[in-house]
Amino acid sequence: MERHELPHAIVYTSNTGHTRQYAEMLGQKLQLPALALDKAITQLPEKSCVLYLGWIHANRIKGYSRAVRRFSVCAACAVGLCDMGTLLSEVRRATSVPDTIPLFTLQGGFCSGKIKGLDKILIAMLQKGLSAQQQRSAQEERMLQLLQQDKSYVCEENLTGILAWYREYTAER
Numbered sequence: 001m002e003r004h005e006l007p008h009a010i011v012y013t014s015n016t017g018h019t020r021q022y023a024e025m026l027g028q029k030l031q032l033p034a035l036a037l038d039k040a041i042t043q044l045p046e047k048s049c050v051l052y053l054g055w056i057h058a059n060r061i062k063g064y065s066r067a068v069r070r071f072s073v074c075a076a077c078a079v080g081l082c083d084m085g086t087l088l089s090e091v092r093r094a095t096s097v098p099d100t101i102p103l104f105t106l107q108g109g110f111c112s113g114k115i116k117g118l119d120k121i122l123i124a125m126l127q128k129g130l131s132a133q134q135q136r137s138a139q140e141e142r143m144l145q146l147l148q149q150d151k152s153y154v155c156e157e158n159l160t161g162i163l164a165w166y167r168e169y170t171a172e173r
């Protein structure tokens, strides 16, 4: 049976806090420290095995490329506004996550008051563009609906998939 290296930490990048909340929850469940990427770079040895969580920005996982340059990422979670488990192939492609790395999408939330600068402009443009469209796909309709509510979807139940993967991963060791 293949032997896997166990992760030493949960490393994350969060803008408005949802990803940090998931990282901390996961850290508690797996009894691993949860460290923001900048801190992890100063505290963990290079090539450390980590589980990476980053928020989704236009289908890309924020901080992922930096994390893989520095650490050995055994699995990645992309936290977005999208529903649980959706956008997987889009995020994998846009972020160049190889098929060998398990990827999960978790629903974070939307907190308009915490979004600043260019991101604020991008979100306003997206909202305006979607609202103006005469016809919207089901995915576009759902995104517009989610953008119109300031809401957090973070909950422990959403970690079921990643926890099941972790149990299997550690059992194979």
Ligand SMILES: Cc1cc2nc3c(=O)[nH]c(=O)nc-3n(C[C@H](O)[C@H](O)[C@H](O)COP(=O)(O)O)c2cc1C
Pocket: 013, 014, 015, 016, 017, 018, 019, 020, 055, 056, 057, 058, 059, 060, 079, 080, 081, 082, 087, 107, 108, 109, 110, 111, 115, 118, 119, 120, 122, 123
């Ligand atoms: C500029 C911008 C682009 C975003 N792009 C996406 C996206 O492509 N797909 C998605 O599901 N969510 C997208 N989101 C929503 C965030 O990923 C979501 O709010 C997430 O919970 C933020 O995590 P955080 O609170 O840890 O920063 C975007 C948000 C912003 C501000």
